[in-house]
Amino acid sequence: MTHESASAPAKKGAAMASTDLDALRVVGREIDGNVPDAAPDAAWDDRKLHYNLVNPSNRRKFTVIVVGTGLAGAAAAAALGELGYNVEVFSFHDVPRRAHSVAAQGGINSPRARRVDNDSIERFVKDTVKGGDYRGREVDAFRLGQEGVRVIDHMQAIGAPFAREYGGQLANRSFGGVQVSRTYYTRGQTGQQLEIASAHALSRQVAAGTCHLHSRQEMLDLIVKDGRARGIVVRDLVSGTVRAMTAHAVVLATGGYGHIYYKATLAKNSNATAIWRAYKRGAYFANPAFVQIHPTALPLMSQWQSKKILMSESLRNDGRIWAPKAKGDDRDPNLIPDAQRDYFLERRYPAFGNLVPRDVASRNIRERIEAGYGVGPLKNAVYLDFRDAIDRLGAKLVRERYSNLFDMYNEQTGEDPFTTPMRIAPSVHFTMGGLWSDYDMMTSIPGLFVGGECGWGYHGANRLGANSLLSGCVDGWFTLPYSVPSFLAGQLGEDVLPLDDPAVRQTVADVEGRIARLLGGGGVHPPDYFAEKLGAILDRYASVSRDPAELPDAIGQIRALREQFWRDIKVIGTGDRLNQELETAGRVADYLELAELLVLDALDRDESAGAHFRTDHVTEDGEAMRDDANWTFVSAWEAPPEAGPGAGKPIRNYEPLVFKAVPLQQRNYK
Amino acid sequence: MRLILEVWRQESPRVPGRLEAYEITDAREEMSLLELLDRLNHQLVEENQEPVAFESDCREGICGTCGIDVNGVPHGPENNVPACGQHVRSFADGDTVRIEPFRAAGFPIIRDLIVDRTGLDRIIQAGGTVAVDAGTATDADTLLVTHEQAEAALDFAACIGCGACVSACPNGAAYLFTGAKLQHLALMPHGKMERGKRARSMIAQMEHEFGPCSQIGECALACPAGVPLSAIATLNKERLRALLRRKDN
Incomplete structure (x- = not known):
């Protein structure tokens, strides 16, 4: 990757340099987003040309685990199934269609540019990059726009009844942050129609025998061996059984973590456990402080x-x-x-x-x-x-x-x-932050991929309306089906990890130990008590604005609450059957850790950008003021080492962001 | 407000269930029925009793996860509203409210108020899908669809898959659910390609797991998505059409 832009950070965000911060985190190394060398508008074609292929007759020899059946997960599973791979699909819901993508209302963007209102892929990229306040990957936005053109065709074909004009053509409308009409919709239930169409496409593959559906099963850990993702550990939510499943690759499409604020628009069951467990196993977490507050x-x-x-x-x-x-x-x-x-x-x-x-x-x-x-x-x-x-x-x-x-x-x-x-x-409402991934949507753990809201990528520090349905669909239908097989191709002839491998057994034992610990708490307060308290802390300190003088306080409060959780948690019932209190307790335990990283990221990022509005970085007009010289990068947090000089402190790595097509400028909507 | 809740408690499919009465003394009119159950569970946990297992997710009427029978009516007293949109304001101070799981032979009980609704998903797997692989679709703008047809398709596609129609039916029929999908896809350009084949396979799977239509129409009153009762006429029409034409489309 070339750093031709003057925006390449000089100080890598060390500007604040307070001892407070150094006590909390370690500044790590520059990481590589594995972006194609080609011009941004040619990057995706260039990368596709370089991807390895798997012969159709060999595809069934590969097993891919997909976790989550929202837009990204259902689509990735269905598309990989259509290609002939063996796909194991996990969802904590009873049926795939319930995933929270279903609740998206307004529409899906697509730069089809049929009208004469001067839309184009370049303009879509400009809107997305500028809307995200220049903290996303420009080249990813190009791919999103380019593949976004045919997403509408596909979703219409598999059953989404898009609104039509009286002439029979697709109707569209305008959305926030945009001056053209590129949002396609089905009344106010676009997410529902896209989700049902994708879930039904997945059903078609279930009937065809390429996808195997494991419903009411929640992923509680990731199996990593020799630095590669090899499978997951799940709990059957009805029987309570904990078991492992191994595969050649794992795709997480488990949604956002906004429910960490407790009172959010996310569904009751939306949670961060899958991505947080992946983080604990070595996947980097990108920009956790970038949380969108829907107006x-x-x-x-x-x-x-x-x-x-x-x-x-x-x-x-x-x-x-x-x-x-x-x-x-x-x-x-x-x-x-x-x-x-x-x-x-x-x-x-x-x-x-x-x-x-x-x-x-x-x-x-x-x-x-x-x-x-x-x-x-x-x-x-x-x-x-x-x-x-x-x-x-x-x-x-x-x-x-x-x-x-x-x-x-x-x-x-x-x-x-x-x-x-x-x-x-x-x-x-939405979390722009999520597991860091490279241009191929692979995380820092080889073999672990992300799709949809649980990743990061397109939306920078603020997501434009109707871009989330687009990113879920594009990731699942038109990106992962190219990049995952390229990773698999190198493993031809290799078996999945056997279930009696020590790494598998250890991960299962870790999960069982954590469940036992939750069940054996002090029995004072139920999990929701802590969830609500945590939400109140985040709402107070890390919501529409963040005051750096107060954020260390928030960290102290979160740590105290976490200690109290493990001392006082009360989980009624047992682990060997359906137990919703236990499910909630595990999710809240992970929120209590993620919340600290979220606040730490808000404290560390010494600028305002999009939804991350720091009270000490404001323009004369009261708008968010970026610090491009020092902060034009994505923070990719690495879990703290257990021993050594930085023990217990998360490491903030950084991937510099390069803008070639949309020059850096202050946002101005006046 | 004071309410008596009679709630179905059943530990597992293998043991018999029973109604248990609980008193809530501080119910408020603006609470949804699910928030009322949250309140009850909070109370139970404080008393170290196991909370009532019930399902919900989006709590805004679109995911179809919630589903309870309230005084024998799926979702609650207001027609065409899901449980998350039903409110305590429908009841009077001192009322007794009976809360049970969806009752239907096709929905076995898992625990308390949670039932297994995967039978509906098996109807979809049998053919409620469109055989178009990723990337192969034609340009959606070259396929003209009238405004009216797109709107009508959405009226039927709006089904949230909650299963209230099945629970409302004395026969436990899934006609409204199945008919809605048949009508939705019959109005879509690509969906038309397998219209006959789909009708045969979905109806066969439906009859395998669910009861016959009761001809009463209580399903449409219960449906939170307002799927029109004509979905049932559609199902019968599509069945006959497929039988007479003997073609895939």
Whole structure:
């Protein structure tokens, strides 16, 4: 890789140089993203040409484990099955279709550029890289755009009924951070339709006998031998049995870790255990502090609500966000005249208005709420108003675009968005951070691949709306099926690791030991008690803004909570049958470790970038201020060594990021 | 608000279950039924009793994971709303609410309120799929689909796979589920290629594990995705069509 850009970091982020930090982490080495030498727009073709192939008659001799059946996992499994590989698919759900991709609403981007609004692959890359505040890999974004063109064709073919114009062509709309229309959709349930189509494609391979489905089985560890990923250890959630499965390669597609904030839009069962166990076994963790706060979730309504509900970003196409101009104005919103409404996004960002990227919208909404302009019974929301859209487009068209979202809102709040503005508030939603992987989507452990949200790559420090469905689909359908076989090709003739191998037995024993420890806790507080406390710490210190003076405090609080967890954890019941308390306890135990790394990364990254908004790095206009000279790299955290001088301290390695097509510049949505 | 919850407790498929009564004294109108169960479990754990096993995931009505019978009605008293969207405000102070697992021969109980719904997935595996491999699809813009047809396909594709239709049916039939998939794919350009073959194989698998249609229509009232009752007419039509044409498409 050539470092032709002036942005190559000189000091590798050592600027802060406080002794505090040195007590917490070690600065490691530069790592190589294995990016093709070709120009960014030619890189993917170049790499595909260099990939090794496996003869069709040899493919069934290779076993690949895929963990997770969301968009990336179901697609990778199905595509590898279609090619003829033997695929073992694991999911903690009862059936593949439940994976949380199903809940994505608004749409999937694809730079098909059919309209004359001047879209192109280059513009898609520019939007994605700039939207991510230059902390993702530009060359990955090119691949995403290039393969993204045919994703729509494939998903349509396997059953996703994309919205159509009256002329019979695919319909599309615009999304945040973008000035063209490249988002394809199926009403407000695009994730559901893509997920069901992919899960059904996986079902087709199950019926064909190429994919073997292991449902209600949760991955609890990764088997590594001689530095290579050889398999996984799972717990059967019904019988409690712990067992190992070995393979020639392992693909993790286990989703994001946003649920670590406890009250997030993620599903109740979404968790970080698979990727955290991989990290503990040697996989690097990229940018854990890059967490997206979605601007338009429903505000919390009751103390018992443990899960926030998302309202699609697509609503910002036609809905206008406002707060009253007067503090504490608690009149019926319909009685507040226009002159007394503050459409603050349109006022502050005239060019993008309500469609500014998510991090910008969330910060502005939280600022209004915290400044005393919040609305609703708990004063914890702002309005998202469709009055003008209904006047302009008519209720029928608005209903066609958003009916299921309006129904969902009505179901949850008892209010009708056709007559009363929605109340919305920011909520943790997506994690741009995840396991570090190279250009081939392989982690720092050879043989361990990632796809979808559990990886990093495209989205940098902030993901654009409708790019997550795209990345899940592209990773699973059109990237991993090229790169995984190239890795397998070198292993022709090799068997998978036998189940009685010492490395396998040891990993199983480790898992059993951890389960026994959870069951043998002090019996004071249930796992949710700790999950909620941890969430509150992260929300307080590491949410829409991060104050470096306070972050060490957060680390102290997390450590204290972790100690208390292992002293006081109470898991009712036994491990030899279905036990949801035990499942939760294991996930919370891993959150308590990951949370410290998340905060450490927030403290270490001495700049603001996208969703990572440090209070000490702000432009005159109050926007995130990057430090390109020192921080144009991805932090790839390596688990602490057990002994030696750096014992107990995570090592922050770095992969420099090079921008050839989209020159570094300050984001400006005004 | 005070509520008495009569909840089905069953340790495993091998032992008989029973209803147990619990009192909640601080239920609130804005709680969903799942949050009410969370509240109950919190109470049980404090008393060192095993919490009630029940399933849920997205809690926003799209994943289809949750599913309970409430006073004998799948998901709860409001029609076409999943359990996560049903609220305590439907009940009055002092009410007794009976919470049971989905009741159907095709859904064996695993534990407490959790049932095995993989029978529905086997209907999909039998043919609810489209035989197009990754990368081989034609350009979706060259295949014209009318606006109306795309919208109609989505009405049926909206099924969340929760199984409420099966539980609602006195015969434990899966007609609404199967008919919805047949109709969805029959409206899609590539789906049409195997329309006849699909009808034969999916219906055969459905009849293997689930009961016959009751002709009453309570399934459509229970369906949280609002799948139209015409899915059942579709199933019968597709069955006849496949029988008469004897072709794959």
